Amino acid sequence: MKILVLGLGLIGASIAKTLKKNTKHYVYGWNRTEAVTKKALTDGAIDATGSLDELLPEADVTIINFYTDAIIPFILENREKFKKGSIVTDSCGIKTKICRELEKENFDFTYIGAHPMAGREVSGYDASLPTLFDNASFICTPTNAKKSKTDTLILLAKEMGFKRTVVTTPEHHDEMIAFTSQIAHVLACSYVLSPLAPHHPGFSAGSYRDVSRVARINGEMWSELFIANKEPLINEIDDLVSNLIKFKQAIGEENREALVDLMARANKIKEEIG
Amino acid sequence: MKILVLGLGLIGASIAKTLKKNTKHYVYGWNRTEAVTKKALTDGAIDATGSLDELLPEADVTIINFYTDAIIPFILENREKFKKGSIVTDSCGIKTKICRELEKENFDFTYIGAHPMAGREVSGYDASLPTLFDNASFICTPTNAKKSKTDTLILLAKEMGFKRTVVTTPEHHDEMIAFTSQIAHVLACSYVLSPLAPHHPGFSAGSYRDVSRVARINGEMWSELFIANKEPLINEIDDLVSNLIKFKQAIGEENREALVDLMARANKIKEEIG
Numbered sequence: 001m002k003i004l005v006l007g008l009g010l011i012g013a014s015i016a017k018t019l020k021k022n023t024k025h026y027v028y029g030w031n032r033t034e035a036v037t038k039k040a041l042t043d044g045a046i047d048a049t050g051s052l053d054e055l056l057p058e059a060d061v062t063i064i065n066f067y068t069d070a071i072i073p074f075i076l077e078n079r080e081k082f083k084k085g086s087i088v089t090d091s092c093g094i095k096t097k098i099c100r101e102l103e104k105e106n107f108d109f110t111y112i113g114a115h116p117m118a119g120r121e122v123s124g125y126d127a128s129l130p131t132l133f134d135n136a137s138f139i140c141t142p143t144n145a146k147k148s149k150t151d152t153l154i155l156l157a158k159e160m161g162f163k164r165t166v167v168t169t170p171e172h173h174d175e176m177i178a179f180t181s182q183i184a185h186v187l188a189c190s191y192v193l194s195p196l197a198p199h200h201p202g203f204s205a206g207s208y209r210d211v212s213r214v215a216r217i218n219g220e221m222w223s224e225l226f227i228a229n230k231e232p233l234i235n236e237i238d239d240l241v242s243n244l245i246k247f248k249q250a251i252g253e254e255n256r257e258a259l260v261d262l263m264a265r266a267n268k269i270k271e272e273i274g
Numbered sequence: 275m276k277i278l279v280l281g282l283g284l285i286g287a288s289i290a291k292t293l294k295k296n297t298k299h300y301v302y303g304w305n306r307t308e309a310v311t312k313k314a315l316t317d318g319a320i321d322a323t324g325s326l327d328e329l330l331p332e333a334d335v336t337i338i339n340f341y342t343d344a345i346i347p348f349i350l351e352n353r354e355k356f357k358k359g360s361i362v363t364d365s366c367g368i369k370t371k372i373c374r375e376l377e378k379e380n381f382d383f384t385y386i387g388a389h390p391m392a393g394r395e396v397s398g399y400d401a402s403l404p405t406l407f408d409n410a411s412f413i414c415t416p417t418n419a420k421k422s423k424t425d426t427l428i429l430l431a432k433e434m435g436f437k438r439t440v441v442t443t444p445e446h447h448d449e450m451i452a453f454t455s456q457i458a459h460v461l462a463c464s465y466v467l468s469p470l471a472p473h474h475p476g477f478s479a480g481s482y483r484d485v486s487r488v489a490r491i492n493g494e495m496w497s498e499l500f501i502a503n504k505e506p507l508i509n510e511i512d513d514l515v516s517n518l519i520k521f522k523q524a525i526g527e528e529n530r531e532a533l534v535d536l537m538a539r540a541n542k543i544k545e546e547i548g
Contacts, residue, residue: 137478181481190520200453207454211458217537219538236468237518263493266491
């Protein structure tokens with residue numbers, strides 16, 4: 001197939017490099033800043049480039065790697081240019097808002113929302129890796145797409161080497177991502193915003209390092225993701241705050257039994273599920 | 275010197291193994307469960323063992339690795355047995371409660387509180403490692419101890435290979451540890467207590483893995499540590515909850531600017547300080 005990767009930042013360029021490394025497909029790449037596209041060509045991360053007018057009608061699969069709010073406008077503006085019968089997908093970390101809006105449209109191509117679940121604390125082309133998805137899940141949320149099209153996309157993800165593929169609804173995806181990813185970023189940031197954080201050297205070890213890692217964050221991108229997934233994320237913040245208050249109360253009352261019970265339940269989840 | 279390591283769990287046995295690997299000192303070991311002492315002898319983690327009546331009068335440095343609440347009673351009960359002029363220290367993760375109580379006493383030995391800052395999600399002798407402290411800080415809180423005694427202990431920590439040694443007050447230690455270690459454990463547990471945690475497989479990546487790691491926890495031990503450091507830890511929980519509420523409000527109001535600002539501040543701390 002001819003696969004077009006739009007946006008060659010951390011995720012897009014990692015997708016292109018993974019396609020080149022693990023599959024035989026022909027990879028087109030395009031990036032708003034042309035210097036990045038040239039670098040990707042030189043690196044062999046993509047096979048060819050061109051204008052959007054040239055590339056969109058050629059691609060059997062188009063993978064859009066833009067910020068949340070740019071995806072729907074891009075697809076609607078270019079709706080006539082995508083190849084008929086092709087698959088258009090994206091890598092955005094929230095799905096309900098995008099998929100439920102686009103399923104109302106009648107396209108000559110099939111849109112299938114997807115989320116290749118990986119990331120790094122650093123962003124941009126230079127941070128991209130051909131191994132970024134080695135242990136990652138590929139989640140897709142096809143809503144009303146034909147099963148044959150979903151199968152094609154899942155097969156491509158398997159070829160790319162994703163460890164696991166998941167097909168689910170946009171709503172279930174967003175609820176789970178609010179928990180596994182978004183709230184983890186919110187709490188890492190909330191943690192390092194303590195007035196004591198700047199004084200941690202000499203007093204910190206693995207727990208500080210790991211819990212705070214994802215506070216190294218691209219706020220411009222994540223603020224869009226958080227707002228686009230408002231209700232599930234606020235539910236998770238409420239759950240987290242309520243659990244923190246349980247710890248606070250048990251500590252305040254010196255209730256050792258309650259503390260042991262809270263930690264035993266947490267430990268059990270980590271031991272049994274990971 | 276003759277160094278006695280009391281308690282051969284994760285921390286005690288790692289101390290013994292580190293002493294054997296990196297120093298020339300003679301290492302006595304003692305553990306309540308005798309089978310563990312025998313294993314340590316067989317492994318060469320210690321040079322010799324014996325009864326407390328035999329060992330305490332022999333040791334130039336005694337390192338106590340018991341749960342928080344057992345340390346003061348043990349030292350007071352055995353006060354006549356420790357070698358005159360020797361150093362008695364411990365590895366407990368909180369210091370104010372222990373050091374401020376023991377500095378009231380007139381001992382023939384010098385007690386110096388210490389905290390070799392390292393840990394693992396697993397506990398017990400079998401989890402101990404001769405490399406556990408390779409990148410760790412050794413913190414000690416000498417209060418009224420003579421400088422020459424503190425210098426001896428710091429020198430020993432350097433010989434053992436600790437990356438960094440810190441001398442501070444018990445109160446400053448406890449405030450910093452509430453932030454760098456205790457609240458990190460509280461929030462990891464609070465996080466995985468979400469009803470969604472058991473369903474994370476397929477939807478999680480590095481952020482879930484790292485933020486939740488220390489929820490694999492020994493609740494019996496940590497509940498004592500939390501209660502013994504009640505005020506600083508409750509302050510940290512309050513700060514964390516207040517920051518989480520700021521995120522919640524900004525998300526609820528779809529206030530992108532406020533979110534970007536919160537994340538920019540968090541990101542700055544991680545970029546500049548780590």
